[in-house]
Amino acid sequence: MKLSTLTDIYQKLDATTKRLEMIDILVELFELTPLEEMRAVIYLTSGKICADYIGLELGFADKMVIKAIAKSIGKAESEVNKLFKKKGDLGEVAEKLIGQTGQQQLGAFFTPNEKSETGELTVDDVWDILNKIALIEGKGANQKKTNLLLGLYSKATPIEAKYITRIVLSQLRLGIKDLTIIEALSRKYGDGKESRKIIEHAYNVTSDIGTIGDILASKGMEAIKKIEISVGRPIRMMAAQRMPTAEEIIEKLGGSCALEFKYDGERVQAHINGDGIKLYSRNLNEISEMYPDVTAALKRSLKSSQVIVEGEITAWDPDNERLKSFQILMSRKRKYGIEDAMEKIPVRVFLFDILYKDGESLLNKSYPERRVVLESLIKDDPVIVLASREVVSSPDEFVEYFEKAIESGCEGVMAKDIRKETQYQAGSRGFLWIKHKFDYSSAFNDSYDFVVVGGFYGKGRRKGTLGTILMAAYNAEEERFETVCKLGTGFTDEDLIKVTKDLMSISVEKKPKDVISKLDADVWVVPEKVYEIQGADLSISPVHTCALDEIKKDTGLAIRFPRFIRFRDDKKPELATTTSEVVDAFKKQRLRSG
Structure with a gap:
């Protein structure tokens, strides 16, 4: 399968925020994917190279990619860095600079033993190189990884370079989550809701979406039904609801x-x-x-x-x-x-x-x-x-x-x-x-784990830090993050230094496509950090988007007087408090207050 076929699909996914459209596009992708490449295509589309629990990482920092881009086009790193500061996305930087240089000229910047073979990149080419990169360790590892990335750039079109860059930096950000892939797989290989349940169960006991796609493509639904627990392969954990x-x-x-x-x-x-x-x-x-x-x-x-x-x-x-x-x-x-x-x-x-x-x-x-x-x-x-x-x-x-x-x-x-x-x-x-x-100092019956989606620069003694943080609940049905409050209370000075450092390291130029917000944050971030917070109560809000239109038209729900409790580095954003939990809490609050 040509890499250009995959990146054409990625451009379609980039152009929409609608989950149903994403599912249709993924079904189209699976129709185009050869059986033997299904695992690689699913992993790459998920922005990874293996199941999460395996822990294999590519290990690229921005500086390494900047060096690779600069060498591939024969320009100074400072020039690449200047454009990066302007765009905030090294994928777009690679696309623009390689487009300006011209793919046919890239080979001129390699010594004879560095030049790659001519011809179009395939998904297998990229997959093989990325797996080699992930296994490199020890002295000179960064240089070896950079050289392999250079080899990909030497054959890549500008669009391909854009997505290769985002993949190696774990910044693909197509808005595709595993449950969306499961829905698309069930439409391609199954026959309705019952098929989805079977596929989802297999995923939950394997924790490996790539393996599920591979088995479906090569062996079908009957093989999925036979998947069993394997000691050493984690099972996705059961979670609890809450009641007051x-x-x-x-x-x-x-x-x-x-x-x-x-x-x-x-x-x-x-x-x-x-x-x-x-x-x-x-x-x-x-x-x-x-x-x-x-x-x-x-x-x-x-x-x-x-x-x-x-x-x-x-x-x-x-x-x-x-x-x-x-x-x-x-x-x-x-x-x-x-x-x-x-x-x-x-x-x-x-x-x-x-x-x-x-x-x-x-x-x-x-x-x-x-x-x-x-x-x-x-x-x-x-x-x-x-x-x-x-x-x-x-x-x-x-x-x-x-x-x-x-x-x-x-x-x-x-x-x-x-x-x-x-x-x-x-x-x-x-x-x-x-x-x-229960927190006896709060009218809330419970604390909530919300996801950081953005931040606002502090003033006065908080100048130089992100003094207020934009928090969101996770809408599990739509697989998106909906704002629920601005958080500025409960942080120590040390907390704010950590918050600013952590969030600036995952900042992005534009609002992520899976974040739904009426507010315009000073800094947008990849929604991956979870904080535990408490507040006074829940209220209807014309500003926030949590459960938008569900209680009242054009309004969402918000936490009043939120305060920070602690960082929840042990939780993924998909395990955060959900929109439906916030709605349930609000309805129960109404009943109690009469």
Whole structure:
């Protein structure tokens, strides 16, 4: 498949913000894609070269790409950098400069052993080179990577150079998310909603959209139906809904429920296969190297040799038998000095679920059945313990256990449905699990995790920083981010320095196409940072776009008097608070206020 065919499709995707149009364009792309190239095309269109959990990165910084562009056109890096500062997009810089130079002239700037073969680039060419780049390590790695990129530029048209540049910088930004690809695949290879459910389930248990597309293209729907859990390959984690009162939660869960402590730590999915243990975060990043004490404890504390369990890693004070804060635990997240961090910050892991045991998937077992299996597996151990749990049948019992959780240093409780049809819903956020937290200093019953989409420059003592941040909820149905508040309270001076540094590193010239905003931010950013916030209440807003037109025409919903609580680096933007959750909270707030 010619690369130009793929980049023609990318131009069509770039030209629309409508999800249905994107799906139609993707179906067209899949019609054009040879079976053997489906995996590569899907990965590239997703802006990556492999499944996220594999953690393979290209490792290009702006400076490396600027050097490659400059060398490919025979001009000074300063000239490329000047245009970059003006445009803010190295993809557009590459397109313009290579277009001005002329593709046929590029070979003149290479020494004989650097010149690439003539001919048009193919998807396979790019795919092979990108995989070679990702595997380069050690001394001289940056130069070797730059040389391989030069080889691509030497054969690329201006449009191809634009998208190659964006891909190597992980800045493709077509607005395509995995669920959009799943919808397009179900239309191409399936026969309706039932097919989509099957494909989505396969994706949720493999966490690999490229593999799903490859199997569909080469073997069809019957092969997708046969996909099973594989130990060592993470399962997309089940998430909880939220409700404000004990009465509502108990009623929703059928009159009684199991309550577990909601620990303030890092969620982990542990895959144990004999002596091999892999730990995955909520974002499906492998974190095994950061917690060697956890892997060692799992080896000695579980009675089965092949299991997948979930729990919460917490910072633990062994002298006082107390939980420590999430912020303290996050200082364990490092590549170096791990032994020292283990000594300074001991951890305890509270296990709360099991998904697989000795060749058998437990996803379709009820929550009570899974809990019994989990309890039977754990040996007595100071690091690996069961999450505290109690079944309650009244609001009074609920509140009593909730207060016990707060006194123990937890952030609240997780209520779980104990009826028969309570399977583990991989990759889904439903009402089988309901979280309940409370901040006694706020009228809000809960905190919310919103996504940063932009910022406004500070004034006075905040001059030189982004003093106010534009936050958004995630609309899971439309796969877009809708503004919900401007956040400027709760930050320390140190926080604002970090915020400004973090956000400027992901700033973009134009508003991202998956951000819906009536406001014009001073700085737009790629929507990938998640902050936890609280506020006074929710209100109708003519300014913000969260649930626009859903409650009242031409208005959205907004958080009043928001304040920053903490950074949520453990969450992807797609795991942030959703628009539907904000709408539900607003409706319940109205009912309570009469």
